[in-house]
Amino acid sequence: MTSPRKILVTAALPYANGPIHIGHLVEYIQTDIWVRFQKLMGNRCIFIWADDTHGTAIMISAKKAGVSEEEFIARMNEEHQRDFGTFQIAYDNYGSTNSSENRELCGRIWSALRQAGLIVEKDVSQLYDTVAGTFLADRFVKGNCPKCNAPDQYGDNCDKCGSTYTPADLKNPYSTLTKTTPEIRSAKHLFVELEKLHPFLEQWTQSGEHLQTEVANYLKGHFLGEPLRDWDVSRPAPYFGFEISDSPGNYWYVWFDAPIGYMASLEQWCQKTGEKFNDWWPQRIDAESAGVEIHHFIGKDITYFHTLFWPGMLHAAKFKLPTRVHIHGFLTVGGEKMSKSKGTFVKAETYAKHLDVSALRYYFASKLGPRLDDLDLNPGEFIDKVNSDLVGKVVNIASRCTKFVQASGLSANYPEDGGLFTAGVAAGKEIATAYEGCDYARAMRLIMELAASANVYIDGKEPWKIAKDPARAQEVQDACTVGLNLFRQIAVYLSPVLPKLAEQAGALLNEPIAHWKQSQHPLVGTKVAPFSHMMKRLELKDFEAMIEESKESGVGFQPAQAEGTGDRGQGTDSGDALTAEPLVTDLISIDDFTKVDLRVARVINAEEVPEAKKLLKLTLGLGGDVKRQVFAGIKAAYKPADLVGRLVIVVANLQPRQMKFGLSEGMVTACGPGGEEVFLLSLDEGAKPGMRVH
RNA sequence: GGCGGGGUAGCUCAGUUGGUUAGAGCAACGGCUUCAUAAGCCGUGUGUCGGCGGUUCAAGUCCGCCCCCCGCUACCA
Numbered sequence: 001m002t003s004p005r006k007i008l009v010t011a012a013l014p015y016a017n018g019p020i021h022i023g024h025l026v027e028y029i030q031t032d033i034w035v036r037f038q039k040l041m042g043n044r045c046i047f048i049w050a051d052d053t054h055g056t057a058i059m060i061s062a063k064k065a066g067v068s069e070e071e072f073i074a075r076m077n078e079e080h081q082r083d084f085g086t087f088q089i090a091y092d093n094y095g096s097t098n099s100s101e102n103r104e105l106c107g108r109i110w111s112a113l114r115q116a117g118l119i120v121e122k123d124v125s126q127l128y129d130t131v132a133g134t135f136l137a138d139r140f141v142k143g144n145c146p147k148c149n150a151p152d153q154y155g156d157n158c159d160k161c162g163s164t165y166t167p168a169d170l171k172n173p174y175s176t177l178t179k180t181t182p183e184i185r186s187a188k189h190l191f192v193e194l195e196k197l198h199p200f201l202e203q204w205t206q207s208g209e210h211l212q213t214e215v216a217n218y219l220k221g222h223f224l225g226e227p228l229r230d231w232d233v234s235r236p237a238p239y240f241g242f243e244i245s246d247s248p249g250n251y252w253y254v255w256f257d258a259p260i261g262y263m264a265s266l267e268q269w270c271q272k273t274g275e276k277f278n279d280w281w282p283q284r285i286d287a288e289s290a291g292v293e294i295h296h297f298i299g300k301d302i303t304y305f306h307t308l309f310w311p312g313m314l315h316a317a318k319f320k321l322p323t324r325v326h327i328h329g330f331l332t333v334g335g336e337k338m339s340k341s342k343g344t345f346v347k348a349e350t351y352a353k354h355l356d357v358s359a360l361r362y363y364f365a366s367k368l369g370p371r372l373d374d375l376d377l378n379p380g381e382f383i384d385k386v387n388s389d390l391v392g393k394v395v396n397i398a399s400r401c402t403k404f405v406q407a408s409g410l411s412a413n414y415p416e417d418g419g420l421f422t423a424g425v426a427a428g429k430e431i432a433t434a435y436e437g438c439d440y441a442r443a444m445r446l447i448m449e450l451a452a453s454a455n456v457y458i459d460g461k462e463p464w465k466i467a468k469d470p471a472r473a474q475e476v477q478d479a480c481t482v483g484l485n486l487f488r489q490i491a492v493y494l495s496p497v498l499p500k501l502a503e504q505a506g507a508l509l510n511e512p513i514a515h516w517k518q519s520q521h522p523l524v525g526t527k528v529a530p531f532s533h534m535m536k537r538l539e540l541k542d543f544e545a546m547i548e549e550s551k552e553s554g555v556g557f558q559p560a561q562a563e564g565t566g567d568r569g570q571g572t573d574s575g576d577a578l579t580a581e582p583l584v585t586d587l588i589s590i591d592d593f594t595k596v597d598l599r600v601a602r603v604i605n606a607e608e609v610p611e612a613k614k615l616l617k618l619t620l621g622l623g624g625d626v627k628r629q630v631f632a633g634i635k636a637a638y639k640p641a642d643l644v645g646r647l648v649i650v651v652a653n654l655q656p657r658q659m660k661f662g663l664s665e666g667m668v669t670a671c672g673p674g675g676e677e678v679f680l681l682s683l684d685e686g687a688k689p690g691m692r693v694h
Numbered sequence: 695g696g697c698g699g700g701g702u703a704g705c706u707c708a709g710u711u712g713g714u715u716a717g718a719g720c721a722a723c724g725g726c727u728u729c730a731u732a733a734g735c736c737g738u739g740u741g742u743c744g745g746c747g748g749u750u751c752a753a754g755u756c757c758g759c760c761c762c763c764c765g766c767u768a769c770c771a
Contacts, residue, residue, distance in 0.1 A: 145771095213698095214698055214699065215698095217697070217698060218697070218698065218766075218767095220697090221696075221697045221698080221766095221767085222697075222766080222767065300765090300766090329765090330765095366719095367706090371699080372698095372699080372765090373699075373700090373764095373765095374764085374765080376706090378705090378706085380705090380720095380721095381705080381706065381720075384719095384720055384721080385706090385719080385720070387731095387733095388719085388720070388733095389719085389720095391731060391733075392731085392733055392734080393733090393734090395730095395731080395733095396730060396731080396733055396734070397730090398730090399729090399730045399731070399733080400729050400730035400733080400734075401729085401730085402730090403729075403730085404729075441707085441708090442708080445707090445708075445718075445719080448718090448719075449718085452719095455733095455734060455735075456734090456735070456736095458729085458730095458734080458735095459727085459734060459735045459736095460735085462727090462729080463729065464728080464729035464730085465729085467729080531730095533731065534731095535731085536731075537731060537733095614770080614771070615770070615771065630771095631770080631771060632771070633770085633771040634771095664770095664771070667771075668771095
């Protein structure tokens, strides 16, 4: 027997700006299963995390809700924990990044970074909303892209042309908070010179021990191949967060204090339990002797915070580094990204109202591997898999055996079972290895094989037949003793995924399931409680009802990223388009308008640009011999053949632009959000190429 | 274009260090059973293992080239 491992586990901190949804649950369930598995194995494992509560978005949401930030995040914390309870996520402490413990730890790590000479000051020009009295984070500024002039682009990059820039570069910027034009203000920001840690990060990320290989390669290719940029870790007031002790008026950026929140939560847990912080998150020099492991579970979207910044901070502050960062992919529903308008953005609360929590836990487990693949929640597969595996195979074992041993209980000695139980013990080793390596899909496959052979066994014994012959009572009891022991063994193996089933199995056989070891020895001579249903079959209509409800309620107060698919109903048109692209408030004169030379043109030729993802190459005729070559980003929406011959409206005096694929001499006018939803302007009968639009 | 991940039965995927006629689950079809939540059991697959070439006694499994899909990233309207 090896001595128990000491393992500290975290999941990414949910942002206190909205409710928990099924996408979050992939990670929390993944983490919970791993933690439950470790505890079941007898290891000392603690799961500590918290709400992530700071930043501009929280300020704005609180303002909208008409309450203080503190009150807002307190409500969220309560709501989040309620959802975790519903989904049987069992953690040891759930804190908040807005805690005194966190403030203190931020200060400690900050001083260490200062001492290490990693902090520099630089002036940063940022847009300031004079009405709201706040600097605007990138996502709260929109305007025209400085490169392609596409309207209503966020402050960090253009989703039309993909170019990146700073909010101050935007043309015609406006604040999404007040719709007013922000002004540029310069403020002092503090930066971490990450490049100084480059050699360390290179070594840590590439050692092969801490990260999945895909992740290590990704970092190598995207960040570590060139000098690391300084990381801006401060925000000027007003900002909901912690003021930096040695830099009044500046606050730590939310991504600085969030991971430190892991430590703060640990500190709270230590206070609660009397444990010592240093035993669980030691200074790096002590790490070996303490023998503790630190595991972070996160989604691939926040990879670089956890694999570059965070290790960098810990290294500089001389804390123990994560043993491993486990990164998972995103959840899709029916093969598509979750979407509010399609109702696939399902809140945890809504799911639980319609469907069984155990079903989701099992389904996710059956789909989760050790890699970063996205995971699809396919309605049909979900229903089939859960019904046939859990109800049809696993629970059925208990269901078909129980009543024959209701009176007698289990046999006093474990009967000959053809080696089934022993085979189950052997499989347990593989199952444990799979859990340990986060390959739950494999673990579930192995367990279902056991369930299948248990059913075959019972089928062969036919206890319902021999029960009719009183002389064969012992045979009946023995067959069911085997069946129920196989069921119990499976319940132990499944217990990290299905704690409720394990509880029910424990109650059925009068011995609570608490340790993996219980799967290694059969249970004999005990009473058997009356059988009661352990799990209900799922029905597609419940899934559909859940989707329907999710359509109606949306998902809380995040700024809607309207995904309107148009043509909804008759009567009044929805305001989605205006929400997505608000009216421009800057007025222009007629002269401004006439500067734009809009012309009718005929598409003479249209062809694919094979190397381009979005572009079509158009040859436009303006009448006579006047032709223009224009590249238009409409590839996803139009086929070249359908365009030839039709009339379009073109900006004829746009500065020509040299593109990778050739010179673009104008711009074809169109509307819509982009991608497949692009709609060219068309003309009524009678319009001729060359005519000017007035 | 770069990086990463894939391409195996209708669908979702396993295939460990290359080794006998390539597997599982689900779905489908046929039969048996009716203890069990219309549950269970048995049987049924002529799949070019994306393509081509190579190494080898032997390749889904190694090497090279190519094609396609996904993600990130770059260029770009």
